[in-house]
Amino acid sequence: MSTISDLPAVKQVSRDPAINQMVTLAGCENIPTVWDRLKSQQPQCKFATDGVCCRLCHMGPCRITPKAKYGICGADADTIAARNLLREIAAGSAAHSDHGRGLVRTLKMVAGGHGGDYRIADPRRLRETALFFGIETENRGDLEIAGDLADFYMRQFGWSESPNDTLRLAPEKRQAVWKKLDIEPRGIDSSVVELMHRTHMGVDHDYRHLIMAGLKCSLADGWVGSNIATTVSDILFGTPRPVRSKVNLGVLREDMVNVIVHGHEPTLSEMLAMASQDEDLVEYAKSKGAAGINLAGICCTANEVLMRHGLPIAGNFMQQELAILTGAVEVMVIDVQCVMPSLGQVAKCFHTRLVSTSEIAQTFEAEPINYEVEHGYEHARRILRIAIDNFENRDRGRVHIPRESMEVVAGFSNQTIFHMLGGRFRSTFRPLNDAIIDGRIRGVAGIVGCTNPKMPVDSHHVQLALELIERNVLVLETGCSAIACGKAGLLVPEASLSRAGATLREVCEAVGIPPILHMGSCVDNSRILMAATNVLHEGGLGQDISDLPVAGAAPEWMSEKAVAIGHYFVASGMYVVLGHPFYVAGSPNVNKFLTEEVESLTGGRFDWEPDPAKAADKMLAHIEKKRDALGINAKKERKLFDMKERRGIDE
Numbered sequence: 336m337s338t339i340s341d342l343p344a345v346k347q348v349s350r351d352p353a354i355n356q357m358v359t360l361a362g363c364e365n366i367p368t369v370w371d372r373l374k375s376q377q378p379q380c381k382f383a384t385d386g387v388c389c390r391l392c393h394m395g396p397c398r399i400t401p402k403a404k405y406g407i408c409g410a411d412a413d414t415i416a417a418r419n420l421l422r423e424i425a426a427g428s429a430a431h432s433d434h435g436r437g438l439v440r441t442l443k444m445v446a447g448g449h450g451g452d453y454r455i456a457d458p459r460r461l462r463e464t465a466l467f468f469g470i471e472t473e474n475r476g477d478l479e480i481a482g483d484l485a486d487f488y489m490r491q492f493g494w495s496e497s498p499n500d501t502l503r504l505a506p507e508k509r510q511a512v513w514k515k516l517d518i519e520p521r522g523i524d525s526s527v528v529e530l531m532h533r534t535h536m537g538v539d540h541d542y543r544h545l546i547m548a549g550l551k552c553s554l555a556d557g558w559v560g561s562n563i564a565t566t567v568s569d570i571l572f573g574t575p576r577p578v579r580s581k582v583n584l585g586v587l588r589e590d591m592v593n594v595i596v597h598g599h600e601p602t603l604s605e606m607l608a609m610a611s612q613d614e615d616l617v618e619y620a621k622s623k624g625a626a627g628i629n630l631a632g633i634c635c636t637a638n639e640v641l642m643r644h645g646l647p648i649a650g651n652f653m654q655q656e657l658a659i660l661t662g663a664v665e666v667m668v669i670d671v672q673c674v675m676p677s678l679g680q681v682a683k684c685f686h687t688r689l690v691s692t693s694e695i696a697q698t699f700e701a702e703p704i705n706y707e708v709e710h711g712y713e714h715a716r717r718i719l720r721i722a723i724d725n726f727e728n729r730d731r732g733r734v735h736i737p738r739e740s741m742e743v744v745a746g747f748s749n750q751t752i753f754h755m756l757g758g759r760f761r762s763t764f765r766p767l768n769d770a771i772i773d774g775r776i777r778g779v780a781g782i783v784g785c786t787n788p789k790m791p792v793d794s795h796h797v798q799l800a801l802e803l804i805e806r807n808v809l810v811l812e813t814g815c816s817a818i819a820c821g822k823a824g825l826l827v828p829e830a831s832l833s834r835a836g837a838t839l840r841e842v843c844e845a846v847g848i849p850p851i852l853h854m855g856s857c858v859d860n861s862r863i864l865m866a867a868t869n870v871l872h873e874g875g876l877g878q879d880i881s882d883l884p885v886a887g888a889a890p891e892w893m894s895e896k897a898v899a900i901g902h903y904f905v906a907s908g909m910y911v912v913l914g915h916p917f918y919v920a921g922s923p924n925v926n927k928f929l930t931e932e933v934e935s936l937t938g939g940r941f942d943w944e945p946d947p948a949k950a951a952d953k954m955l956a957h958i959e960k961k962r963d964a965l966g967i968n969a970k971k972e973r974k975l976f977d978m979k980e981r982r983g984i985d986e
């Protein structure tokens with residue numbers, strides 16, 4: 336085997352040497368990757384980029400030009416751009432929420448005794464959640480409560496006359512804003528259907544009216560579908576706690592059977608995690624000449640199993656093809672979302688077998704295993720056997736595993752943050768609120784979302800996070816952004832604290848947290864909404880999310896899910912900076928509504944900023960504006976010497 340680090344990295348597509356080396360190798364081997372296909376797609380269609388092409392009916396397709404200001408039906412650029420945007424929100428919300436529904440079905444099966452090897456891993460989280468939603472918990476067993484909670488959650492998907500029940504998780508003032516604007520979603524499914532209906536030819540044409548409907552649907556994603564996915568995952572698989580692991584392609588092992596889980600649903604990967612420890616399977620692997628079974632993740636499945644089991648992460652979205660290119664992957668297990676259809680073509684060049692496990696997702700060259708909850712463990716064992724049997728087919732001369740692998744600490748659920756901030760004796764967000772009030776922490780930023788071949792991969796995530804912690808802003812991360820920062824070494828407290836501003840560092844050291852907290856997968860952006868809510872409940876920082884000195888960013892986003900996420904943050908009152916705009920440039924009105932006017936309605940708005948340093952400036956300016964409005968900047972000097980206020984930190 337040659338070590339990939341010995342190869343020159345000719346192609347520079349990322350700040351990550353492991354990516355550059357593997358892309359160079361792909362070039363030498365003539366195996367096309369996402370970067371080659373990006374090149375072959377140039378120039379990309381300007382009408383689509385501007386959001387002014389419409390193919391919603393068969394009088395069209397139509398596109399808006401200086402000469403043709405209207406589509407055949409009379410739709411203008413504003414209507415067309417807004418309708419296209421809404422369809423993205425609908426798709427993104429559907430993806431997160433369908434994932435949530437799958438978990439609720441599993442919870443229901445466990446409650447009914449048909450859950451195979453699945454268990455209620457966190458009964459406390461189950462009981463707290465049930466209690467919050469008015470489900471009787473006293474003198475009842477976990478399974479009985481779980482059954483009721485599953486039924487309750489299932490009801491949140493369909494139509495109801497009243498606003499969705501889970502919106503009650505939000506701060507009261509925020510709920511009132513939604514009511515006033517008439518954007519309280521009903522069921523998740525009905526919200527998605529409503530968007531599809533409104534954007535059908537000849538229905539809703541007023542771009543403002545359309546975008547408000549988009550915000551409504553996005554709330555059914557963030558506060559409902561994604562929240563359900565996160566909560567049920569915690570109940571079934573355990574609420575994450577701080578855990579150490581490693582990230583980047585270097586986690587793949589030359590001497591072991593490598594199995595990669597890629598996609599989003601954590602259900603099967605939980606069983607794979609368990610089965611990979613099975614002694615008889617480990618023995619079987621040894622009988623084939625391997626030292627054992629190495630399970631690693633890509634994309635959000637990776638984040639799920641990292642957060643709960645400390646399993647290593649092989650990479651983020653941009654590394655899925657590159658993982659196979661190492662020549663060391665026996666099986667890649669794929670389910671839904673962010674799985675490139677190209678994987679089959681790359682896998683064909685190696686011994687790697689693709690196994691698809693979702694009944695709704697087929698990829699070329701992938702062998703389907705229709706995964707059933709009841710037989711989850713058996714399916715997991717079967718997949719691992721396929722991998723072990725495939726180990727001998729590995730062409731050792733073509734194995735190139737990059738050296739890069741970095742330590743990370745992940746697992747910062749709200750429950751963990753409560754616990755760590757509160758210290759040994761109580762659970763509270765108080766020390767965080769106090770540090771924000773007295774200015775040692777200026778505010779909190781969420782950096783989330785994908786990586787994208789259109790920009791230097793990972794670079795903007797890393798630079799933005801560094802700019803913010805240097806300026807004493809606490810950073811919350813999820814999704815591929817968290818993986819990018821992990822690879823850069825920013826998720827180990829020892830390394831990241833030395834890069835943080837002095838006062839942020841002081842607070843983090845006192846409570847024992849890094850300045851960048853990995854909060855999980857993309858559905859776990861619901862944890863960021865709940866963190867904001869917890870800060871408000873703690874008191875002293877206003878009444879509504881729009882009062883808080885917080886901001887969000889997705890510097891390298893690419894998916895429709897990211898479009899939905901951006902909208903639910905804005906609908907929840909946050910300022911959100913995206914590294915590149917939605918497809919709306921062809922409609923100055925839609926653009927203006929999203930980046931300016933909407934603020935007077937929801938208190939949040941979008942901004943587009945490709946330069947991470949400038950994005951940090953903008954986020955900080957917003958944070959300081961909110962601090963001024965709260966009056967906490969004026970109080971800063973006094974607070975610094977107020978020992979009573981500081982006691983929360985000193986404990």
Ligand code: NFS
Pocket residue numbers: 599634635651652672673783784785786814815816856857858893894896897
């Ligand atoms: Ni999020 Fe997760 Fe990554 Fe983007 Fe895809 S994996 S759900 S969509 S690419 S962050």
Ligand code: SF4
Pocket residue numbers: 389390391392393394395396397406407408409410415536537
């Ligand atoms: Fe053209 Fe209108 Fe049909 Fe769209 S809906 S394709 S703008 S005629």
